[in-house]
Amino acid sequence: MAQRPRRTSRSQAREEALAAAAVVRVPARCDVAVVGGGAAGLAAAVAAAESGASVVVLERGLACGRTILATGNGRCNFMNSALCGPAPAWERYNDPAFVAATCGAGFGEEVLGFFEDCGLAWAEEDGGRLYPLSRQASSVREVLLARAARSGVVLAPAREVTDVSMSRHEVRIRPHFEADFPSKRGLMYTSLVYAAGGGEETARSLGLSCAAFEPVLCSLACAAPAGVALGELDGRRAHVVARLVRDGREVARDVGEVLFRGYGLSGIVVFDLSRHARPGDVVSLDLTCGLDRERARELAGAAGSCAGVLDPVIAGALGQDALDQALDLRFVVQGPAEPERAQVTRGGLLTGQFDPATLEARERPGLFACGEALNVDGACGGFNLAWAWKSGLVAGRAAAGRRAAGNEAERA
Numbered sequence: 001m002a003q004r005p006r007r008t009s010r011s012q013a014r015e016e017a018l019a020a021a022a023v024v025r026v027p028a029r030c031d032v033a034v035v036g037g038g039a040a041g042l043a044a045a046v047a048a049a050e051s052g053a054s055v056v057v058l059e060r061g062l063a064c065g066r067t068i069l070a071t072g073n074g075r076c077n078f079m080n081s082a083l084c085g086p087a088p089a090w091e092r093y094n095d096p097a098f099v100a101a102t103c104g105a106g107f108g109e110e111v112l113g114f115f116e117d118c119g120l121a122w123a124e125e126d127g128g129r130l131y132p133l134s135r136q137a138s139s140v141r142e143v144l145l146a147r148a149a150r151s152g153v154v155l156a157p158a159r160e161v162t163d164v165s166m167s168r169h170e171v172r173i174r175p176h177f178e179a180d181f182p183s184k185r186g187l188m189y190t191s192l193v194y195a196a197g198g199g200e201e202t203a204r205s206l207g208l209s210c211a212a213f214e215p216v217l218c219s220l221a222c223a224a225p226a227g228v229a230l231g232e233l234d235g236r237r238a239h240v241v242a243r244l245v246r247d248g249r250e251v252a253r254d255v256g257e258v259l260f261r262g263y264g265l266s267g268i269v270v271f272d273l274s275r276h277a278r279p280g281d282v283v284s285l286d287l288t289c290g291l292d293r294e295r296a297r298e299l300a301g302a303a304g305s306c307a308g309v310l311d312p313v314i315a316g317a318l319g320q321d322a323l324d325q326a327l328d329l330r331f332v333v334q335g336p337a338e339p340e341r342a343q344v345t346r347g348g349l350l351t352g353q354f355d356p357a358t359l360e361a362r363e364r365p366g367l368f369a370c371g372e373a374l375n376v377d378g379a380c381g382g383f384n385l386a387w388a389w390k391s392g393l394v395a396g397r398a399a400a401g402r403r404a405a406g407n408e409a410e411r412a
């Protein structure tokens with residue numbers, strides 16, 4: 001009889017991962033240290049190593065690339081085709097000018113070329129969303145880790161960086177692992193790529209200005225329209241036109257799926273609206289998804305109810321004048337809901353402090369930043385990962401270039 005594979009408990013898996021991390025030798029000196037082994041950090045590390053630099057990635061978690069696994073519901077919507085072509089959709093970012101200056105024309109093509117060279121196949125779904133052909137986020141992670149290994153990057157998990165000090169010529173880091181202290185001087189590198197995502201403490205320790213962190217791409221806590229019991233709708237989904245209205249003016253609009261929750265609204269369209277929403281704004285839903293009003297009424301007349309136009313459960317919760325309500329169902333925003341489950345943290349290092357062409361801090365030569373650590377966020381649909389990859393490539397190459405410049409100066 002075939003033997004069942006041995007199951008490991010969580011604590012056992014953790015111990016094994018820690019033991020594997022402990023045997024990684026962190027080089028005391030090398031050209032580029034990348035802080036954070038997520039999407040942007042791995043792209044930066046590969047780009048720096050392939051430009052000839054020696055590279056170490058210091059990652060707080062027990063393995064690199066784990067954040068990628070949770071994306072796109074485990075399927076990883078890693079890019080959006082709207083970023084390809086002569087006019088990439090810069091407007092899908094909070095800071096279009098900075099993103100355009102960093103990514104330039106050919107943004108999407110470069111990201112796709114990078115993944116093609118990694119050996120990834122992909123497929124396009126609605127709204128230009130690109131997923132790995134396998135529809136498994138682990139495909140994206142595996143091909144990245146393999147490329148990092150091939151290019152000689154040292155991946156050092158279980159290394160949280162809490163203390164960074166910089167002089168004109170080098171960066172000094174004190175990670176937590178005792179074994180990583182060959183001398184009291186800590187670890188010394190020529191350049192540092194800060195790719196630690198949307199966290200607060202270390203970003204502030206870099207001595208640069210940060211915008212306050214806040215969750216975006218999240219559900220919204222809302223007050224329901226009078227007479228509508230949100231509890232009855234909890235878990236129902238509908239395809240809608242959703243508008244965010246402030247003082248009677250439309251601030252944002254999207255078409256897609258909404259998920260009703262007991263506390264308010266969720267689903268991809270709501271995630272997108274949450275990037276612009278403030279308490280007191282109104283989310284207006286057209287549950288007929290733009291169907292002509294007269295036509296909707298005719299169909300309801302023919303059916304003797306609005307069951308042919310609306311989800312009957314939702315229609316039942318809306319009561320007598322369900323169809324009229326469904327054309328403009330108004331929820332008042334109270335604030336973000338479940339912020340710990342937000343897809344993106346807005347805030348972080350202010351972009352004005354960085355040269356957009358290299359992502360090097362103007363006042364801190366040798367310090368580069370990329371990904372969500374910078375105050376850049378994008379819409380749902382692959383725009384955030386696209387920024388993480390491309391900004392990582394830009395920062396990684398530029399960080400490696402600094403080493404080359406240093407070598408030339410030494411030779412001269």
Ligand SMILES: Cc1cc2nc3c(=O)[nH]c(=O)nc-3n(C[C@H](O)[C@H](O)[C@H](O)COP(=O)(O)OP(=O)(O)OC[C@H]3O[C@@H](n4cnc5c(N)ncnc54)[C@H](O)[C@@H]3O)c2cc1C
Nearest residue numbers: 036038039040060067071072077161197371372382384385
């Ligand atoms: C549930 C979920 C689903 C998502 N789905 C999508 C999607 O489908 N498409 C899309 O485009 N975007 C998606 N996003 C957003 C996307 O994941 C992020 O924009 C992207 O991961 C940012 O990449 P990053 O490398 O900047 O940060 P991260 O991926 O967060 O990586 C940062 C890394 O730094 C490490 N770190 C932090 N602090 C330290 C420290 N002090 N020392 C050492 N290491 C440190 C962290 O452990 C982490 O590994 C999703 C986000 C979430 C949460």
